[in-house]
Amino acid sequence: MGTSNSGSQSTQVLIIGSGPTGLLLAQGLKKSGIKAIVFERYDEDKIASYSRDWNFGLHWGHDSLVAMLPSELADKLKDTQTDPTLEPHDDDTLPFKHGETGDIILRIPTGKFIRYTRSKLLNLLKQGIDLRCGKELTNIRYGDARSVIAEFGDGTAATGQLLVGADGTRSAVRKLLLGPKAEPRRLPYTAVWTQKTGFSREQAIQLRQWNPQHMAGVHPAGMFMFHGMQDVPDLEDPTQWKYFFYISWPSSIEWQDSAKDFTSEQWLAEGRKRASMCCDPWPIDFGSLADDHPMWHIFMSDWDPSAEGCKWDTHDGRVTLAGDAAHSITFQRGQGLNHSLQDVVNLWKEIIACLGPNAYCTQADAIARYEEEMVARTGAETKMCTMNTHMLHDWSKVQQSPVFKRGVARA
Numbered sequence: 001m002g003t004s005n006s007g008s009q010s011t012q013v014l015i016i017g018s019g020p021t022g023l024l025l026a027q028g029l030k031k032s033g034i035k036a037i038v039f040e041r042y043d044e045d046k047i048a049s050y051s052r053d054w055n056f057g058l059h060w061g062h063d064s065l066v067a068m069l070p071s072e073l074a075d076k077l078k079d080t081q082t083d084p085t086l087e088p089h090d091d092d093t094l095p096f097k098h099g100e101t102g103d104i105i106l107r108i109p110t111g112k113f114i115r116y117t118r119s120k121l122l123n124l125l126k127q128g129i130d131l132r133c134g135k136e137l138t139n140i141r142y143g144d145a146r147s148v149i150a151e152f153g154d155g156t157a158a159t160g161q162l163l164v165g166a167d168g169t170r171s172a173v174r175k176l177l178l179g180p181k182a183e184p185r186r187l188p189y190t191a192v193w194t195q196k197t198g199f200s201r202e203q204a205i206q207l208r209q210w211n212p213q214h215m216a217g218v219h220p221a222g223m224f225m226f227h228g229m230q231d232v233p234d235l236e237d238p239t240q241w242k243y244f245f246y247i248s249w250p251s252s253i254e255w256q257d258s259a260k261d262f263t264s265e266q267w268l269a270e271g272r273k274r275a276s277m278c279c280d281p282w283p284i285d286f287g288s289l290a291d292d293h294p295m296w297h298i299f300m301s302d303w304d305p306s307a308e309g310c311k312w313d314t315h316d317g318r319v320t321l322a323g324d325a326a327h328s329i330t331f332q333r334g335q336g337l338n339h340s341l342q343d344v345v346n347l348w349k350e351i352i353a354c355l356g357p358n359a360y361c362t363q364a365d366a367i368a369r370y371e372e373e374m375v376a377r378t379g380a381e382t383k384m385c386t387m388n389t390h391m392l393h394d395w396s397k398v399q400q401s402p403v404f405k406r407g408v409a410r411a
């Protein structure tokens with residue numbers, strides 16, 4: 001078995017996964033002079049195109065993003081917003097529509113709210129870090145008292161002092177640590193989503209009228225809908241604006257099993273059928289799509305790190321999890337990335353405490369401290385967001401849902 005870091009003793013942190021969690025952690029560690037390598041399963045071409053793209057809203061977690069970046073990258077963050085011309089304000093809101101009548105039923109106060117286009121943000125976060133692509137983690141071994149070895153599908157391996165699983169909802173690291181307990185819990189909801197550019201000038205302007213960033217809807221038939229900006233390359237040319245939209249609905253696990261091999265055309269039909277029951281903008285969104293427009297779907301799931309039997313062995317602080325690998329949080333309350341970035345800042349502090357130039361504690365203690373806080377914080381959030389998902393898809397409970405009652409404040 002070869003070693004992709006040539007057995008270098010200097011590599012301290014092996015980060016698995018080049019999503020926002022892994023890349024931001026690498027940026028923070030680089031700033032602090034700690035050598036880290038990020039390993040990504042996909043090859044460079046695939047991650048450069050990010051064809052399965054979406055956007056995410058940062059609100060209470062935004063400071064974490066800025067704190068980890070060198071100033072030359074932090075200065076460019078604005079370019080990666082869905083609409084780089086927008087300035088966040090303390091009185092920003094997320095409007096919610098009645099999905100049938102189109103009335104705005106609530107404007108949820110969100111505080112400063114910034115939406116980033118995932119592909120643009122990741123391309124920024126990749127800059128200047130040691131990223132190895134085409135490296136799918138398949139196994140972890142523990143060497144002498146201070147080392148951990150990551151093994152990859154291409155037959156190579158890498159050695160470091162700490163391995164961080166930042167490999168998303170279906171984390172291979174989590175599976176290696178917990179076996180069947182690592183499996184996300186399936187939830188009875190399905191979402192279908194896509195992005196579209198090339199609306200006519202008039203339509204593009206009409207679609208932006210309710211809010212320049214985003215809008216949600218709840219439908220008496222139990223649907224949740226979202227519509228927002230994905231990219232504004234030129235504010236003056238609405239025909240270039242790209243929109244992102246989705247609809248989610250209750251669907252039994254049996255139905256999900258029967259739909260797992262649906263084609264993109266079938267997912268489009270599912271979306272169109274439901275959009276036709278809704279108020280604008282969803283019939284405009286889904287009605288504008290060509291029959292061969294690429295569609296994506298999600299069978300929703302969660303994973304709660306505080307659930308019984310989900311505590312993993314850190315092997316004396318040599319392995320841990322962060323981001324969606326550590327907690328899979330449903331997305332209707334927009335918390336997953338905010339918590340992931342909080343993980344990054346907290347873990348970064350603990351890595352400095354045990355591996356930095358002025359290290360003052362053992363790795364086992366530092367990782368235990370990080371995990372204790374992270375598991376409590378994100379366990380509570382996972383539960384609250386799953387409850388929120390149930391309530392948003394049940395018309396009789398929508399008004400009592402966490403997002404209606406608490407907005408996007410963290411659990």
Ligand SMILES: Cc1cc2nc3c(=O)[nH]c(=O)nc-3n(C[C@H](O)[C@H](O)[C@H](O)COP(=O)(O)OP(=O)(O)OC[C@H]3O[C@@H](n4cnc5c(N)ncnc54)[C@H](O)[C@@H]3O)c2cc1C
Binds near residue numbers: 137171
């Ligand atoms: C439609 C949608 C809307 C959302 N909206 C919001 C929002 O408004 N606000 C918010 O806070 N959050 C939101 N989220 C959640 C947010 O996107 C996630 O929390 C965030 O992307 C987690 O980042 P991550 O880096 O932890 O994981 P990921 O982004 O999943 O990255 C994991 C990386 O690991 C790689 N990988 C996986 N397995 C391996 C392996 N074995 N070896 C090597 N590499 C591997 C993957 O290829 C990937 O690059 C939303 C999510 C979705 C789907």
